[in-house]
Amino acid sequence: MIQGGRSSRCGFVAILGAPNVGKSTLVNRLVGTKVSIVTHKVQTTRTRVLGISIVGASQIVFVDTPGIFAPRRRLDRAMVAAAWGGAADADLVAVLVDSAKGIDGDTARILERLESRKRDAVLVLNKIDRVKKPALLALAAEVEETETFMISALNGDGVDDMKTYFASAVSEGPWLFPEDQISDTPLRLMAAEVTREKVFLELRQELPYAATVETERWQEGGDGSVRIEQVIYIERDSQKGIVLGKGGQRVKAIGAESRRELEELLERRVHLFLFVKVRERWGDDPERYREWGLDFDA
Numbered sequence: 001m002i003q004g005g006r007s008s009r010c011g012f013v014a015i016l017g018a019p020n021v022g023k024s025t026l027v028n029r030l031v032g033t034k035v036s037i038v039t040h041k042v043q044t045t046r047t048r049v050l051g052i053s054i055v056g057a058s059q060i061v062f063v064d065t066p067g068i069f070a071p072r073r074r075l076d077r078a079m080v081a082a083a084w085g086g087a088a089d090a091d092l093v094a095v096l097v098d099s100a101k102g103i104d105g106d107t108a109r110i111l112e113r114l115e116s117r118k119r120d121a122v123l124v125l126n127k128i129d130r131v132k133k134p135a136l137l138a139l140a141a142e143v144e145e146t147e148t149f150m151i152s153a154l155n156g157d158g159v160d161d162m163k164t165y166f167a168s169a170v171s172e173g174p175w176l177f178p179e180d181q182i183s184d185t186p187l188r189l190m191a192a193e194v195t196r197e198k199v200f201l202e203l204r205q206e207l208p209y210a211a212t213v214e215t216e217r218w219q220e221g222g223d224g225s226v227r228i229e230q231v232i233y234i235e236r237d238s239q240k241g242i243v244l245g246k247g248g249q250r251v252k253a254i255g256a257e258s259r260r261e262l263e264e265l266l267e268r269r270v271h272l273f274l275f276v277k278v279r280e281r282w283g284d285d286p287e288r289y290r291e292w293g294l295d296f297d298a
């Protein structure tokens with residue numbers, strides 16, 4: 001296949017890394033649109049999210065993955081398995097590091113595992129806006145990978161150079177997605193993710209990740225608007241008050257934030273209705289895992 005006079009290229013680039021190093025921020029930056037939710041909390045990303053980007057004749061499919069760490073709970077195990085699955089299927093692997101933190105235990109284990117499988121990886125030092133040059137160079141020298149990039153996913157420094165590198169590194173072949181496609185996440189799920197991001201941001205330290213969000217109804221209005229009904233599921237009745245807040249203030253704020261972003265995403269008026277329900281032990285419910293594309297028995 002020919003794109004713009006040159007043979008087309010296409011490939012998957014998996015972004016791996018410890019929790020919170022900036023993987024989702026980077027994928028959004030590479031795509032130029034938000035395809036994956038971002039919070040200051042660990043384990044925000046629950047499954048593989050594709051972010052598709054085109055550079056010249058190359059279509060690069062970035063795979064955002066859940067953070068890799070030593071898992072304890074079932075959901076953690078499934079998320080880590082999904083991350084490694086993303087790496088196994090990819091043509092290239094990029095290991096993202098928080099430059100301010102350096103090579104911590106989680107990152108060291110990721111590099112070891114890749115090495116034991118003879119898997120070459122590109123090293124990406126992120127958050128360079130937070131460290132001084134000498135410290136950064138010392139960090140780069142610490143790890144010997146064939147390619148090292150220093151970037152800030154937050155402000156975009158160095159990201160274009162890295163993208164150009166990936167564009168030339170993916171193999172020749174036809175594009176796998178239509179030119180205007182930027183992700184493969186269905187809209188209903190994306191809409192639920194947007195609300196989950198707001199729940200995480202609004203609840204701060206309370207309810208670490210006992211909450212999950214599902215879109216239950218999606219109804220097109222005759223006037224071009226859309227009515228979306230979503231349920232915020234929590235694990236215990238005692239958590240209801242936390243999500244609702246005094247006089248329902250919290251859930252109202254979550255709804256307002258989410259609606260604003262959904263209107264931007266969908267480019268139309270959104271009527272958003274949020275409900276809070278208890279679903280005991282949803283973290284042990286196989287059905288939830290299927291929905292997220294996670295392996296319950298990982």
Ligand SMILES: Nc1nc2c(ncn2[C@@H]2O[C@H](COP(=O)(O)OP(=O)(O)O)[C@@H](O)[C@H]2O)c(=O)[nH]1
Nearest residue numbers: 020021022023024025038039040127152153154
């Ligand atoms: N200062 C700085 N913060 C960043 C950068 N990239 C990501 N972050 C922040 O790091 C936190 C975690 O980001 P996220 O993309 O969710 O990390 P992930 O868990 O690896 O996907 C968020 O608060 C981001 O705003 C960066 O280049 N510089």
Ligand SMILES: [Mg+2]
Nearest residue numbers: 023024044045
């Ligand atoms: Mg993430």
